[in-house]
Amino acid sequence: MKRVLAILAVSILPAATAGAVLPGRVMGEIPAPGRNVTGLTYGKGLVWAADHRTDTIVGIDASGKVVRSFKSPGYRPAGLAFDGRQLWNVDVLQARLFRIDPDSGLVTRSVPSPVQRPRCLAWDGKALWLSDDAGRTIHRVDPEDGTTIREVPFPSKSVDGLAWDGRYLWIADRLADKLLVMDTDHGEVLFSVNAPGPHASGLAFDGRMLRVADYQTDRIASVARNGDEFLLVEKEKKLWVTFTHQLRNFGPDELVDVEVMLAVPHDSGYQAIGQLRFEPEPAEYRVDRWGQKVAVFRFPRLAAPGKTEIDMIARVQTQRMWFLFYPEQVKPLSRIPRSIRQRYLVDEPKYDIRNPVIRRAVAEAVGRERNPYWIVRGILRHIHRRMHYERIGGWDVAPKVLERGSGSCSEYSYVMISMCRAAGVPARYVGSLVVRKDKASYDDVFHRWVEVYLPGIGWVPVDPSRGDKPTEAERADSFGKVTADFLVTTEGGGGSEFLGWNYNYNERYKCRGRCRVEVEPIAEWSPEPPGKSGK
Template sequence: MRRAKTMNYLRMLFICLCIVIQFAFAAALAAVGDVTAAFPAPGTCPTGLSWDGKRLWVSDLKTDTLYAIDRTDGTVTDKIAAPTFRPLGLAFDGEGLWCVCGEEELLYRIIPKTSLVTHRLESPVEKPTGLAWDGKYIWVASRKAREIHQIDPEDGTTINSFPSPARYPQGLAFDGKYLWVADRVSDKIYLVNPTGGEVIAMFDAPAPYAYGLAWDGEKLWNADFQSDSIYCLSVGGDDAFIRKEGKKQRVEFTHEVRNYGPGIMESLDVYIAIPENLPNQELLGKPVFSPEPTGFLKDRWGQKVAHYHFTDSPAGTINKVSMTVEAEIWDTRWFIFPDKVGALDDIPADIRKEYLEDDDKFSLDHPTIQKAVTEAVGDETNPYWRMRRIFNYVIDNIYYEMSGGWNTAPAVLERGNGSCSEYTFVFIAICRAAGLPARYAGSIAIRGDDASLDDVFHRWAEVYLPNYGWIPVDASRGDSASPEHQADSIGHLTNTYIITTRGGGNSEYLGWTYNSDEKWVTRGKCKIYTEHIGEWNPIGGE
């Protein structure tokens, strides 16, 4: 009997140990935003969430109660009556819990040990929701103003404020460096710079109604109102990027050159950029060319191209070549923590040599570019924040207009508008002049439906950040007043692109174009017409 009990005890101990190891292993492998633990909330209407150094506190809108729970399994270890009949956000200041009263728009401070209310503030914003404590000040989110305010806990004076990342901020948490914001409409959780309000990163919330947030010193916690659950979220994964929503697509890229005469096109060279495996795309096989190329080449930037050579094309000749690519493409998001970005001196010498050089579209020594560097960068030394300041400068000084032609970076800045390529040239020029290596990526884009045609294409920049590598930055797509939309164009690619081209400037084969280019020589009068089309179809869904 005693032996049986001992065996049962050892068996249970082994099972518990396996569970602990399993969760620890899962946490070690977790990417940013992954759920590493979850348990039911103590009530059915969880709102605010906070950490007091030992326990999580959850406010419940239905029971008007503040619950202290064990973060390992959600066990309720204490509970006190909320100081309001509509408790929302929570924040712990080291001794007391601050609680939002959603009905009267007040902030109450209550001591958990005694349940005594020691302070009351009128909210400086309408419709307050989330709260956070940064060691000195309170942060409060407003869903009506769509703003986040840092306030003095003594009298409610606003110290700092900025727009919320999205439309409906709910939960707030401060991790000692950054502010975390949960939004119930976008269903995302944002990492925000507490000084200027820039969104640094974002990921999908674990459930449909993200409310309270709390930081326990290592992990981020989220209370979800719809699922009535508390989630532990990983925010320190080693993966530089995560991929989701992969889809398999086929794109046929056609480059056509017509000679309407009456003269002869004596020679024609067509170059088609060949895509390769990248974080956002994996080729399902080798590209198929029609007809077979004359040969394959590589330009000064390492870009591979298929080369076609034609001779003696009389009037009426149509030279048509194509490349068909099958690939799986993903929505890909990089997670960059500015404090983990290395210094400019950490950038490899070969990267600096190749991607800091001048070129005719950049004109790095031009007074307009030099002025832009001074105004944009100032005394900032962190490469990430240099990039963000340059990004802000570009979108503040250019608006999107595709009027044809690609002018130099100084001309575009002086004119004040440009296409995606011109935005990219300006961004690259200022980055390089500021000592930050930059290049461009060119793509064929899905336009709306997965079965679609692209004859416009799209280009953006890539910037080199030490410890992270090359990061996409799309200034034209991010030209928006919304902090979320701006951040969505930095370190993020949707699953709508096949990148064919990456280059640092003028190419001996592609020139300043991307996807493809042609060079021809004619005898006599000739009217030459070119056409470039990308035809998309989902694989298996034709």
Template sequence: MKKFMFFLLASLWLTTSLLARVGDILQTIPSPGLRPTGLAFDGKHLWLADAHNDKIIKVDPRTGAVVASLESPGYHPEGLAWDGRHLWHVDAGEKLLYRIDPATGRVEQALESNSPNPRGIAWDGRDIWMIDHKSDAVLRVSPVDGMMIQTFPSPAAEPTGITFDGKYLWIADRGTDRIYLVNPADGLCLSSLRAPGPFPSGLAWAEGSLWCADFENREIYQIEVLSAEIMTRWDKKELDLTFIKEFRNYGPGTVTGLDIYLPIPESRDNQKLLQPVAFKPGANEIISDLWGQKLAHYRFENLASGSMVKPSWSVQAEVYAVEYFIYPDRIGPLSAIPAEIREKYLGDGDKYQIGDPYIQELAKKIAGAEENPYWIARRVYEYLTEHLTYNLKPVGGWNPAPTVLRRGTASCSEYSYTMIALCRALGVPVRYVGAVSLRGDDASVDDVFHRWTEVWLPPYGWIPFDANKGDAETPGGKVLGIGNVANRYIITTENGGGDQYLWFGYNYGFTWRSEGKCRIAEESYGLWSPLGAKKVQKSL
């Protein structure tokens, strides 16, 4: 029986470990053309447009074998789409949109594309979606006369391929090397993932997975996009970080008591500690706050005029870029959020003021009747990115959410307070995380730090929402504030706000008492250095 259980557990572990993640390449086949552009799927075969030989090529997706080949009706073949019976094809040179009989290659209909620079196309069951890559626009056009019905900006500046999955559009961009999930109703970018190659071109949707042709690699990739494993990470760095808290008493009185609290970083998706955190000097004790955050507690007494203390911790870690791909329809309802999460992360606080009528009314205005936690958080995120601008040091320090929202400017901390206040007012649990950040080079000093929020989305758990980073020029840049953490942070703090040690802060907290007048100076900073061999530039 024990042997059977061992093999059962081993099998379960193996199955889990082999489960493909979102973005994983499931299959690779060589491109039969030297200049792959458009891509489509007809229910059994892939069709690839090749702008080198002016061909439209039918490919077996299981083997990569060429099944058939058609002459392109023009001389600069680009996008392809399948409507259930016919191939639709756009030619960038002729600027014409063709409906083609796939059996004979005969053009049954030719329409003006009404786009000066057409590239990818997609079929949504009724209309055709088209990319104009120089105007960075996405157009919905009529298959009857080619006239535009709807348009919105493309996610980024170099759009190439486009396809439709039955509800949403997928759009590839060769400039950012990303593939974006887009709501066709309004052009809102919902999420994005890295393209499998350096020059994504055509896209096709096929039975629950995405196919992507890549011009530079001259390959066609089948990509997993609907897996329950939504987290991917890449761009590993190995770094050493020392965090230092300095406290000086310039007197003339005596600081009779000083308590310093330093949150202790732990391994999480974006960081893997390579050794235990080292403290200098040793902490008086390790404690936990009401959120479960571990802190090093330092206690100092009778610091005379001229005294200085500088407790610190050091850690070596692998730091990654992390991405969580969110497909909105897979997010569960508010009722699926665990009771203990709701109990801990829906509470009010001095910086949130959830009960303020201004917060209550604004939250209802933003969310309307929406009940899905993703869409509630997303609407709050969009509101903040449209109504707040960044200001590192506003008048009055870190202000509470109602003040920030009325003023219209915010630091990263205040973006966090407003996101928490509005989402919690709508029943969505949110917390903040605080981090020490690389500043440019891997050897750098950070005395500014950064924090952002995480939203609990069932069934996945905590997902980053950094509204501070949503103030971007392109729709695709804006969505990178959701589900993404760059490889420049070591997160020290996970907090709901308002505890007795950090209050509504992060990275550190402190309190002090004195006899007589004392002029105090305090400073906090992180000192970064890369691990591994030293980098010396030598001529070849």
């Protein structure tokens, strides 16, 4: 029986337990039957490999022993597929597809390729899938005459292997060192996993696991297609961060009753907090209606010119987080706990979920879809097609942002949350400080994204602004995947009584007369503790 991790209503699921199997895990490997494998498939209990150096097609058993071998029909064999009875082989030079009896090695059919530079091949039970390096497309091909039934663009940088697992098309990309899972009905990548080697050159599915040939290591790896858990957390960066909040009063009059609120980060799938302190000490800690803890600092008077300065200093281990699951693992909307529906399906001023603009967008994006997974992916696709990233100042309400067609990360998040809630999918946001690539860096922009609740899975991160990219693989990385470049400080479902619609920080004050106030928040990252290396 498949083991599913316990769902937490207020946080991301815990990481996979030690020894857990997840999709993409390497389960074993055997030697390749040659040094130039350019195609791979599975059939009749054997792994079949095409070698373009020796112009042979070889069948090997589970140990890697050669059981059958015969000459390929052409002089540049590439992709292989098995249709349940016979093999199919692509010849690159002739641009033809050959059907071959695996027992005798005799060619039983030859059809022209519908593309100029054919290479990789797979069989989906009724038709062939064929990659075209020239057009950067993947074609579903009629095996009777070689005509194209439909085509989809390359989802990533390169296509170096194809395999059909009975439901989805797997794609090997040697340039990105990834294996991608594509739903061909929707034309979208579900997720990707790391390739087991540096140069994938063939891909097959044996009914249980994927087989991946590597041109550089001359090995064939067995890779898990399914898992008994679905969340992978990888520890990555250990850094110090000092988040400084300065409030300056340029006057000419004084401020009174100044309050500064800083969001307090905690351990989660995103991060592990080693040390955390504030300078000065906060007056008190409070918890808002979303469960967010905040540190409250009070300054009764602030003359002009004058400033307040608060530091939050933390030792952080940031973590890379991948959700690896299939749409069919998501339960119906009716399985959402009542407590989550009551908190994360309600309207908020920034969302305006009953606005006709939002209603029309949801109807167009979702249609009659019932699976919560595809509801969310449809909304994400709709946003990517109609918006582009632009910081123009301020955070408008979701309908206005969608009509304008551009927005910041916060505005993308408002639109995503609004549409998800209108469609019946609970959604909330998280806010963060960002590691700007280098270990010693600073951040004064920050970042916000969305979490959606998928029944049977839990809270899953979705980053609509970062997923606004040109390829399907890049867009898929915005769903269920977060890099180790963030310290999440804030979790919220809407306006907070302490942070308002801000994240990371907020402030309140009163002025006796005329005051010009400026707030400067900045996060300084360093591999060394504060005070060393000039940080």
